[in-house]
Amino acid sequence: GAVVSQHPSRVICKSGTSVKIECRSLDFQATTMFWYRQFPKQSLMLMATSNEGSKATYEQGVEKDKFLINHASLTLSTLTVTSAHPEDSSFYICSAFDNPQQYFGPGTRLTVL
């Protein structure tokens, strides 16, 4: 089946630094990818929809200047958490559709000290 990968799987950074997370569709093309955030014991919360070749669409309450999304190719989307703060510590998951199925990446655990 289709595979979505994420890199890195885990990152620890100091407060104020920026962190980039990559999401790749390995054996299919994805014009649209999705970025989710998940806090402990909670379900996934959609942050933004990444569109290849155009601007991302952000969910209400998600700061687009803080969470920069770049979907430069049909197989790669990146999420950059800028000026990270401890409250940004979370589990970030990307996904993409290979219709009709939605495939999720393995997630990236971000810890901001």
Next chain:
Amino acid sequence: KNQVEQSPQSLIILEGKNCTLQCNYTVSPFSNLRWYKQDTGRGPVSLTIMTFSENTKSNGRYTATLDADTKQSSLHITASQLSDSASYICVVSEKTSYDKVIFGPGTSLSVIP
């Protein structure tokens, strides 16, 4: 408002026993319903996907049912194993241009020896 509810919130069963998880939704127009298994610290992995016309779908020891009239679905796990311990998420897709998805809160299953 489109919503997905799951019950129970958490469940503990003995290894080898069967269990059934429930999902109720109010999503309309309906596209499809998926069940995912999410291990702690990992991305969700698809178990089953069902469209409007499908009543049941099996994947090994997992059997999902769908009643589109009552907008209910269940996931039955047979002969549970310790590795079944995970969060099970019901996801319902709304029929839009890119299949907007609504996540249930998940059921946390613990299988104990």
